[in-house]
Amino acid sequence: MKVTVVGTGYVGLVTGACLAQVGNQVLCVDADADKIARLRAGEVPIHEADLPAMVQEATAGERLGFTTNIAESVAHGDFLFIAVGTPADEDGSADLRQVLAVADDIGRYLARPAIIINKSTVPVGTAVKVRAHIAAALQERAVDVAFDVVANPEFLKEGAAVADFTKPDRIIVGTDSVAAAEQMRALYAPFNRSHDRLMVMDPLSAELTKYAANVMLATKISLMNELAGLAERMGADIEQVRQGIGADPRIGYSFIYPGCGYGGSCFPKDVRALAHSARQYDFDTPLLTAVERVNDRQKGLLERKVVGVLGEDLTGKTIAVWGLAFKANTDDMREAPSRVLMEALWRRGARIQAHDPEALEEALRIYGERYALQLCRDPYAACAGADALVICTEWPQFRSPDFIRMRHSLRRALIVDGRNMYDPATVRAEGFTYLAIGRP
Numbered sequence: 001m002k003v004t005v006v007g008t009g010y011v012g013l014v015t016g017a018c019l020a021q022v023g024n025q026v027l028c029v030d031a032d033a034d035k036i037a038r039l040r041a042g043e044v045p046i047h048e049a050d051l052p053a054m055v056q057e058a059t060a061g062e063r064l065g066f067t068t069n070i071a072e073s074v075a076h077g078d079f080l081f082i083a084v085g086t087p088a089d090e091d092g093s094a095d096l097r098q099v100l101a102v103a104d105d106i107g108r109y110l111a112r113p114a115i116i117i118n119k120s121t122v123p124v125g126t127a128v129k130v131r132a133h134i135a136a137a138l139q140e141r142a143v144d145v146a147f148d149v150v151a152n153p154e155f156l157k158e159g160a161a162v163a164d165f166t167k168p169d170r171i172i173v174g175t176d177s178v179a180a181a182e183q184m185r186a187l188y189a190p191f192n193r194s195h196d197r198l199m200v201m202d203p204l205s206a207e208l209t210k211y212a213a214n215v216m217l218a219t220k221i222s223l224m225n226e227l228a229g230l231a232e233r234m235g236a237d238i239e240q241v242r243q244g245i246g247a248d249p250r251i252g253y254s255f256i257y258p259g260c261g262y263g264g265s266c267f268p269k270d271v272r273a274l275a276h277s278a279r280q281y282d283f284d285t286p287l288l289t290a291v292e293r294v295n296d297r298q299k300g301l302l303e304r305k306v307v308g309v310l311g312e313d314l315t316g317k318t319i320a321v322w323g324l325a326f327k328a329n330t331d332d333m334r335e336a337p338s339r340v341l342m343e344a345l346w347r348r349g350a351r352i353q354a355h356d357p358e359a360l361e362e363a364l365r366i367y368g369e370r371y372a373l374q375l376c377r378d379p380y381a382a383c384a385g386a387d388a389l390v391i392c393t394e395w396p397q398f399r400s401p402d403f404i405r406m407r408h409s410l411r412r413a414l415i416v417d418g419r420n421m422y423d424p425a426t427v428r429a430e431g432f433t434y435l436a437i438g439r440p
């Protein structure tokens, strides 16, 4: 089948590569010429396991191509995926400008029947808007082409994106057209073999399903973080509590880890966007507001713990930070807790020595070269002469460190662990002051 993917970010590139791997002819288009040049040269601009090999193989097999030419790409596909960004606008609403600009482009160049598939996370009702934009552009050209708009939200997780796409929990297809649903079923058949995971529903429900999934997960995190704050004050250990509640099959163990707050390109903006949508319906969503408030407070917790030991004025102090990405196995630093921490510590006069296995380049892109930030390839180099080590990301590489080396590198044996990576008794026995989340 001939597939076009507009937007080659985390979602678009994974979608394009996975669809090309199973034999489709895929053309990926992006407005970012630099990104397309790198992809054409075989370089994958994001850190995602298995993706570089898949992209290189599919490109060599001439099943995957990259272009900046939107007219050429619209002409290519029978299936046209929209996978561009929907960042939060200032008022918290999802900014649909990229999505609607693509819809306008499609309407400007569409010349034969196609299915337009929206993979971006968009407010309920966007499929209708996309259809209207395409229809208006076609009308301007006085062209009559049949097309369907399908809501097909994406549930992949950064760090496991290829596995999530190729072995999905569910494939949500939002359409009222029986024919479009059947074509979508055929396109997804290679990823839907062991049992049927494709659910057809109306587009509004499909769009809301994506937000509902993300706010449910964000709610679990904020609730655990709130309980962690309570545990800390009551002298209880949230890690024991976590296991105690996880054993209940109605609750389960997944996604109930306390930490330093959720980040990334999805949860923060999606919680805000759904709350904003609710306001437009004049419907109060106190729970969503609380989820965000708890998360904002949690992101400030690591700074408060550092200040609690080292004092308000950190001038002349150096803080080591392990983990810059918003979670492990990605280089994505969008809304990462590490950024809130570093920016707060800088305001107090501290210097940062930071290590991350994958996100150093991204940190350099965001913050540039500056005296107050030294990026270290080696985790122990980041500790050298520092007054504290703060852990922001749960990278597996940090699970079993050489505590003796850490103690010798740090000027002061203080670990503030935003991910509860270690057994407090072990770390204290190694001579550290150890502050974790929700642990006595």
Ligand SMILES: NC(=O)c1ccc[n+]([C@@H]2O[C@H](COP(=O)([O-])OP(=O)(O)OC[C@H]3O[C@@H](n4cnc5c(N)ncnc54)[C@H](O)[C@@H]3O)[C@@H](O)[C@H]2O)c1
Residues within 6 Å of the ligand: 006, 007, 008, 009, 010, 011, 012, 029, 030, 031, 032, 035, 083, 084, 085, 086, 098, 101, 102, 119, 120, 121, 122, 154, 155, 156, 157, 158, 265, 266
């Ligand atoms: N990142 C995730 O883990 C994830 C998971 C599920 C859903 N989503 C959703 O998917 C969408 C895309 O997310 P992402 O993380 O891949 O975004 P991204 O920012 O990584 O990529 C978006 C790409 O679209 C390109 N683009 C923007 N406007 C364009 C235009 N008019 N024509 C061509 N290209 C254009 C940008 O240059 C960029 O490369 C968002 O709505 C997001 O909420 C993301």
